[in-house]
Amino acid sequence: MFITRRIEFSASHVCANPALPDEENRRLFGDAANPYGHGHNYVVEVTLEGDPDPVSGMVLDLKELKAILNAQVVDSFDHRFLNKEVPPFDRTIPTVENIAIEIWNRIEPSLSRPPAKLHSVRVYETPNLYVDYFGDAR
């Protein structure tokens, strides 16, 4: 079965490739290229796949999942300027795609413990734009 936990964080970012001229960044990213940054209330849904443990009846203890997500995502992303404060976004453009991949990379090692494994990371940048990442393999 799948189990999903939802977390939220608020952060600012600039979407621009430093290697490109300003006009090209404006063309590619529009308002999101504003060099002063802008922010979003991000919503993240982390989905695990696994069978409930026969003793505990749980795929993964949700208290533990909450602690992992807080420690590895919320604590470092919430109320931060991603480009300036949250590596690798000093080098990687913090698009919603790259944010989802980075969250996957951060949490996957702690969450792939039998019987549970990480299935997907969904990140809403706004209610009208979201991405789903399933790891590199798919």
Place this chain on the structure above:
Amino acid sequence: MIRVTRRYEFSASHRLHAAGLSDEENWRLYGKCNNPFGHGHNYVLEVSVRGPVDVRSGRAVDPAELDRLVGERVIQAFDHKNLNEQIEAFDRVVPTTENLGLLIHARLKQAWPSVFSGPWPQLEKVRIAETERNIFEVNETHSRQKS
């Protein structure tokens, strides 16, 4: 590979009435949805695309390009319209949300290369909610089975 989903809304009216059935049969089949004067919905459309993340832009799709395609092919065509009277495809088929989903998928698929000329991103699925309680999803396989 990543999936990017964009959410849109449009409002339109329709009437469910199958040409091959009698008035009584239509009423029995569609109930209130068969009201001859029609009725409307705030449709919520989610368009999902799939592709690799481009190194230069950090994106799998330019949302502005997707908005332009969906805007031109779907929103401008359907928003504040009477689907039965003003959308040609519904001369022949009943504008159920099943058929509306298939039509939207086909329209996006047909215009796709004019906006996205490379191999990526690809259209993965469209999901359309007629109300919060009735939701329909069409992917490439469904679309091909239909045609």
